[in-house]
Each structure stands twice: as structure tokens, then as C-alpha cells.
Amino acid sequence: MAFEELLADPVIQKYLHELVGPQGMPVAAAPHDGEVTDEELAEQLDLELNTVRRALFILYENDLAQYRRLRDEDSGWLTYLWTFEYESIPENLEAEMRRLRVALKERREYELTHEFYLCDQCSIRFEFSEAMEFGFECPECDTKLDALENQRLVQTMDRRIGELDEELPPTPEELQ
Numbered sequence: 001m002a003f004e005e006l007l008a009d010p011v012i013q014k015y016l017h018e019l020v021g022p023q024g025m026p027v028a029a030a031p032h033d034g035e036v037t038d039e040e041l042a043e044q045l046d047l048e049l050n051t052v053r054r055a056l057f058i059l060y061e062n063d064l065a066q067y068r069r070l071r072d073e074d075s076g077w078l079t080y081l082w083t084f085e086y087e088s089i090p091e092n093l094e095a096e097m098r099r100l101r102v103a104l105k106e107r108r109e110y111e112l113t114h115e116f117y118l119c120d121q122c123s124i125r126f127e128f129s130e131a132m133e134f135g136f137e138c139p140e141c142d143t144k145l146d147a148l149e150n151q152r153l154v155q156t157m158d159r160r161i162g163e164l165d166e167e168l169p170p171t172p173e174e175l176q
């Protein structure tokens with residue numbers, strides 16, 4: 001897939017931004033076709049060499065860039081030649097969404113199977129057992145704790161899970 005096509009996707013832009021941060025974004029958002037050195041990138045993008053290197057190593061750790069080292073025969077100096085490899089971005093994103101969906105479902109289950117109490121002075125939430133331990137009074141300010149409805153929260157999670165279900169292709173297990 002062409003870089004331009006990938007980078008036109010706001011979800012992918014956000015993903016890259018979260019990985020490399022605002023400082024590294026010029027590096028991540030302008031991936032070279034073919035090999036490039038960190039010095040060349042720093043010059044082209046008018047960035048500190050360290051900023052460029054930091055962004056490149058983050059991309060490398062996420063399998064979005066590779067490098068090979070060249071040693072100059074005379075000076076012994078090492079040059080790093082970088083290649084951007086964004087093909088795995090859609091796959092990485094999908095894996096991340098799957099992890100998010102699992103976490104949301106676990107959290108939803110927790111919300112549905114527990115009772116909660118709230119101190120509306122301190123906005124602290126307590127599980128039923130904790131609230132009982134404190135005699136249903138806030139340990140911070142002694143205000144009486146109120147039972148807390150978490151249906152709204154569960155509804156929000158349901159909606160997000162539904163969205164993820166729509167976005168994510170089913171796994172082989174799910175198709176069986």
C-alpha cells in the first residue's frame with residue numbers, strides 16, 4: 001500500500017502521533033521511499049538529529065522501520081540507512097483494537113457484577129465491600145455515600161464494543 005494512502009487515514013495519523021509524539025511526527029508523517037540516513041532526514045526536515053533518531057527508533061520498535069548499518073572503510077564511521085515499512089500499520093491497528101475490545105468487555109463485566117457507591121463531595125467511587133467497611137461514609141470527608149448507577153457507563157462501553165465489532169473483521173474462531 002502506498003504511503004500516501006495510509007497517511008491520508010486520520011486513524012493512522014493518530015496512531016503514528018501517539019507513537020512518536022508531536023516532535024517526531026514530521027519524521028513519521030513524511031516517510032521516505034527507499035533508504036535514508038538520520039542525518040539526511042534531520043537536514044531535510046530541519047530537526048535536531050536526536051529528535052529524528054528518537055522517532056526512528058520508536059518506529060523501529062513498532063516494526064514500522066528497519067535499518068542497516070554501513071561502516072566507512074576509511075574512517076570506521078557507522079552510517080545507519082533507514083527504510084520505512086508501513087505495511088504492518090493496518091495489522092498493528094487491528095491488534096490494538098482487539099486488545100481494546102477484550103479490555104472493554106472485561107471492564108463491562110466488572111461493572112455489571114459489582115455495586116458501587118459514590119462520595120459526591122470528593123467524586124471518589126467505592127466498591128460495595130469498601131463502602132461497607134467505611135460504614136457507607138466517605139473516609140476522606142465523612143459524607144454519606146450514595147449508591148451509584150453505572151448504567152450510563154455500561155451503555156457507553158456497549159456502544160464502543162459495538163463499534164469495534166463493526167470495524168473488526170471476525171477472527172477464524174469467531175467464524176466457526
Ligand SMILES: [Zn+2]
Nearest residue numbers: 119122138141
Ligand atoms: Zn468524600
